[in-house]
Amino acid sequence: MVPFSGYSLPVQYPAGIIAEHKWTREHAGLFDVSHMGPSFLTLAQKSGDPARDHAAIAAIVEPLVCGDIAGLKPGQLRYTLLLNDEGGIRDDLMIGRPADPAWAGTLYVIVNAATKHADWQHIAGAAGESAALTRADNCGLLALQGPEAVAVLETLVPGVTDMGFMTYASFDWSGTRLVISRSGYTGEDGFEILVEPEHANALWTALLADARVKPIGLGARDSLRLEAALPLYGHDLDDTVSPIEAGLNFAVSKRRREAADFPGADRILAEISGGLTRLRVGLHVEGAPAREDAPIYDEAGTGIGRVTSGGFAPSLGRAIALGFVNPAQSAPGTRLQVSVRGKLQSATVTALPFVPHRYVRKASS
Amino acid sequence: MTTRFTEDHEYIRMEGATGVVGITDYAQNQLGDIVFVELPALGKKLKKGDEAAVVESVKAASEIYSPVTGTVIEVNVALTSEPGLINTSPDAEGWIFKIAPDAPAELETLLDDAAYAKHTA
Numbered sequence: 001m002v003p004f005s006g007y008s009l010p011v012q013y014p015a016g017i018i019a020e021h022k023w024t025r026e027h028a029g030l031f032d033v034s035h036m037g038p039s040f041l042t043l044a045q046k047s048g049d050p051a052r053d054h055a056a057i058a059a060i061v062e063p064l065v066c067g068d069i070a071g072l073k074p075g076q077l078r079y080t081l082l083l084n085d086e087g088g089i090r091d092d093l094m095i096g097r098p099a100d101p102a103w104a105g106t107l108y109v110i111v112n113a114a115t116k117h118a119d120w121q122h123i124a125g126a127a128g129e130s131a132a133l134t135r136a137d138n139c140g141l142l143a144l145q146g147p148e149a150v151a152v153l154e155t156l157v158p159g160v161t162d163m164g165f166m167t168y169a170s171f172d173w174s175g176t177r178l179v180i181s182r183s184g185y186t187g188e189d190g191f192e193i194l195v196e197p198e199h200a201n202a203l204w205t206a207l208l209a210d211a212r213v214k215p216i217g218l219g220a221r222d223s224l225r226l227e228a229a230l231p232l233y234g235h236d237l238d239d240t241v242s243p244i245e246a247g248l249n250f251a252v253s254k255r256r257r258e259a260a261d262f263p264g265a266d267r268i269l270a271e272i273s274g275g276l277t278r279l280r281v282g283l284h285v286e287g288a289p290a291r292e293d294a295p296i297y298d299e300a301g302t303g304i305g306r307v308t309s310g311g312f313a314p315s316l317g318r319a320i321a322l323g324f325v326n327p328a329q330s331a332p333g334t335r336l337q338v339s340v341r342g343k344l345q346s347a348t349v350t351a352l353p354f355v356p357h358r359y360v361r362k363a364s365s
Numbered sequence: 366m367t368t369r370f371t372e373d374h375e376y377i378r379m380e381g382a383t384g385v386v387g388i389t390d391y392a393q394n395q396l397g398d399i400v401f402v403e404l405p406a407l408g409k410k411l412k413k414g415d416e417a418a419v420v421e422s423v424k425a426a427s428e429i430y431s432p433v434t435g436t437v438i439e440v441n442v443a444l445t446s447e448p449g450l451i452n453t454s455p456d457a458e459g460w461i462f463k464i465a466p467d468a469p470a471e472l473e474t475l476l477d478d479a480a481y482a483k484h485t486a
Contacts, residue, residue: 011397288403
């Protein structure tokens with residue numbers, strides 16, 4: 001067990017990180033991610049008109065992020081970024097619009113553990129009297145990830161098979177309400193399930209009772225997300241890194257680009273037009289894993305950046321890394337070097353993700 | 366055959382005049398899956414406590430220190446392709462390097478079985 005943002009989390013279960021990692025890629029892994037920051041932001045004065053109430057709550061959040069929140073369809077979840085005035089990333093987060101019109105005027109907002117207190121203060125501060133932020137981090141948040149996750153969850157919660165990637169909905173289970181999203185942090189199909197605290201143990205136990213499910217610790221969570229090239233806040237992203245530097249251009253929604261109405265828009269739009277000084281890339285590393293802060297050099301030995309997260313990729317049987325380099329040296333196939341314990345090792349820029357995503361999209365989502 | 370241990374969880378097992386060095390079962394269990402091993406150079410002279418090798422688990426790199434002063438006379442090249450031997454067989458196939466100690470009496474400064482068992486209790 002290790003301390004993590006005020007929580008105590010298992011790095012690994014007895015099976016070990018590699019076995020847990022591979023199990024998740026082949027079957028279904030169960031993660032306790034209750035340390036994260038689920039919350040709900042609800043309009044103080046609802047009109048009763050679902051479209052109007054959604055527009056009103058979206059208008060409160062949009063000045064803080066670069067995503068199109070107004071344009072969310074009912075039941076849709078979007079990955080977006082909380083930005084500072086310089087266009088740096090305060091946090092990466094998910095924002096969802098409820099499927100049920102009765103809940104219109106509320107957003108489901110899930111932020112990172114280490115940043116949740118600052119994020120909530122920031123969001124609540126911006127909302128002022130017009131909306132109320134309700135923390136749900138007293139609840140359990142369980143992630144069930146992997147190709148067999150859908151079949152497993154369907155046996156407990158009929159109907160989840162019909163959900164598309166990046167949608168969420170409420171379901172009844174065993175006398176309690178679950179908020180289930182089809183999303184995750186592994187690159188696999190899967191679900192994240194918010195459950196009332198008094199039912200969290202029962203849900204964990206019920207999921208683990210299925211032979212296709214094994215518990216997965218923080219170590220494999222990191223190696224899975226690294227292979228999927230999903231950034232980790234505080235490592236690959238911080239308050240100096242912009243969405244464009246991080247290669248998260250998709251998170252700057254088209255409507256928001258055209259309106260240029262998000263924090264740091266000047267810098268971010270200039271970067272989209274080519275004024276970029278660093279870019280997040282993936283590296284295949286030869287030999288020992290290059291870990292966070294390992295310097296990156298070009299073939300001539302000139303320093304061009306540093307690794308922000310790196311390690312061993314169990315699915316590939318090799319070392320991989322994410323890092324920032326000069327954009328001129330960011331094309332896949334570019335040969336670079338990394339320094340590990342003072343020795344230079346070959347590295348090659350690689351298209352991301354390292355391991356293909358296997359999300360399940362539905363025509364309607 | 367004498368085996369001695371360091372407080373950092375290396376073992377050295379004397380086979381004649383040669384010391385076989387690796388990490389203990391306790392250590393491999395703490396580190397988890399080993400994915401990479403950086404071996405010392407053949408012929409390298411090491412002082413007791415010098416960094417001799419590095420083992421990398423999925424999560425972190427750990428230095429392996431020489432239990433005694435001496436010269437590296439063999440390294441376990443099998444670990445290059447199969448670093449996991451350290452997990453499956455830490456005290457046999459998962460040995461890391463062999464050293465010719467300058468002063469075999471130096472072993473007596475290390476922990477014996479009973480002292481190491483107490484150290485890891």
